[in-house]
Amino acid sequence: MTTDAVASPHPFRLDGRVALVTGAARGLGWCMAQALAQAGATVWLNGRDPALLDAAAQAIAPTLLQGAPPPRALPFDIADEAARARALARIEAEHGALHILVNNVGQRDRRPLEAFAPGDILRLLETNLVAPLLLARDAALRMPDGQRQPGLGGRIVNITSIAGPISRAGDAAYTVAKGGLDAATRALAAELGPRGITVNAVAPGYFATEANAAMVADADVAGWLARRTSLGRWGQPQEIAGAVVFLASGAASYITGQTLAVDGGYLAHF
Numbered sequence: 001m002t003t004d005a006v007a008s009p010h011p012f013r014l015d016g017r018v019a020l021v022t023g024a025a026r027g028l029g030w031c032m033a034q035a036l037a038q039a040g041a042t043v044w045l046n047g048r049d050p051a052l053l054d055a056a057a058q059a060i061a062p063t064l065l066q067g068a069p070p071p072r073a074l075p076f077d078i079a080d081e082a083a084r085a086r087a088l089a090r091i092e093a094e095h096g097a098l099h100i101l102v103n104n105v106g107q108r109d110r111r112p113l114e115a116f117a118p119g120d121i122l123r124l125l126e127t128n129l130v131a132p133l134l135l136a137r138d139a140a141l142r143m144p145d146g147q148r149q150p151g152l153g154g155r156i157v158n159i160t161s162i163a164g165p166i167s168r169a170g171d172a173a174y175t176v177a178k179g180g181l182d183a184a185t186r187a188l189a190a191e192l193g194p195r196g197i198t199v200n201a202v203a204p205g206y207f208a209t210e211a212n213a214a215m216v217a218d219a220d221v222a223g224w225l226a227r228r229t230s231l232g233r234w235g236q237p238q239e240i241a242g243a244v245v246f247l248a249s250g251a252a253s254y255i256t257g258q259t260l261a262v263d264g265g266y267l268a269h270f
Contacts, residue, residue, distance in 0.1 A: 011251040015040035018091060019100035019248065020139065022078055022132075025052040027209040028159070028240050029104040033071060034060045035241030036248060041100065042069040044091060050075040078105050079131040084138055092142045100248045101139040103132040103181075104159040113172040121173050128177035132158060133184050136199070140188075146196015146253075153196030155248045158185050160203045162263050178203075182259055189257030198256040200247045205263025208234040230265020 019036045023029040024045035037043040037060055045060075047053045053073035060071045074090070076083035091098050107127040109120065136156050146153015163171060164178040181201065188199040206225055208216045215221045216234060226232040243262050246252055261267050 012245060012249045013040050014100070014245070014249060017041045017099040017248075018044070018095045018097065019102065020044045020046060020074070020087075020091065020098060021102040021104055022046040022135070023105035025049060025056045027211060028204060028207060028237055029102075030056050030060075031237045031241050032102055032104060032159075032244045034063060035238075035245050036100065036102070037064055037068065037071050039245050039249070040068065041248075042095065043071040044074040045071055046074050046076065046078065046087070046105075048075060048077055078135050079126055081134070084131075084135055088138055088142055097144050098139055098142045098154070099144065100155045100157070101136060101143075102157045102159065102244060102248070103136060105132065106159065106161075106178075108171075108174050110171050110174070112170050116173060124173045125177050125180075128174065129180045129184065132181060133188075136184075136188055140192055140195070140197055143195075143197055146198075147194070149196070152250070152253075153198065154192075155252075156188065156192075156197065156199040157244055157247050158182075158199070158201040160185070160201045160259060162203050162205050162261060162266055164203060164259070165267065185259060186257045193256060198247075198252065200252070200255060200257070201259040202240065202243045202247065203259050203261045203263065204235070204240055205229065205261065205266040206234055207237055207240065209237055225264075228266060228269060229263070230269045233264065235262065235264055 019041045021033040024033040025047035033043050033045050045053050045057050053075050057071040057073045074087055076087045143154025158181050160181045161178040163175045164182040167175045185199055185201040243260050
């Protein structure tokens with residue numbers, strides 16, 4: 001049996017699909033949102049600052065083909081249960097369904113574990129693991145059943161990190177959370193698979209984002225990356241986009257429970 005998605009002459013197009021990208025005001029999240037919109041999806045950009053989100057959405061609009069649906073700002077805190085419910089209800093009310101969720105929100109705090117108060121650890125776990133898991137759960141209820149429409153079911157893409165499968169000193173809380181999100185990806189894939197919803201993850205390596213500006217400007221870090229990664233350089237933010245569009249598209253309709261590292265060969269490089 002061939003599905004409509006696989007048989008399509010444009011399997012990477014997302015026309016008619018509705019996507020929510022969390023943490024989309026800047027950096028990697030903004031690039032993911034832009035790429036999904038350029039592929040034809042109606043994209044809702046999430047963050048906590050309405051002004052930043054409006055500016056981010058306005059910056060994407062001129063890059064789209066004429067007639068493409070403009071991106072929308074949807075400010076809310078994903079850790080707030082009531083706010084999550086209101087946001088998802090708004091998307092469902094306006095579009096009838098949510099097709100794609102990109103769980104990109106993340107927070108990092110590089111300190112030795114003994115320097116953390118218990119509340120600090122819980123906060124990082126809440127932001128990086130618990131809230132994305134709950135948002136995926138709630139979003140899945142609003143996604144189309146891919147068993148009824150083969151290849152056209154919902155898509156959940158979790159943004160984890162190369163800090164999930166590997167670790168280093170001084171980053172324990174983040175590593176635990178991202179490793180947990182990797183495991184959540186597999187667990188959700190198993191649980192939602194019978195409904196035709198795929199769940200995958202993208203694990204970024206070292207990207208030259210605004211948040212990493214000080215490290216990008218450090219010649220020692222550049223030299224270390226040149227030795228440590230197969231491609232020998234920082235990733236550019238737009239280089240994350242293709243992996244997310246692929247996993248959100250019909251081209252990836254038979255892929256679930258997987259984590260795709262976009263890291264310039266960091267994990268593969270001995």
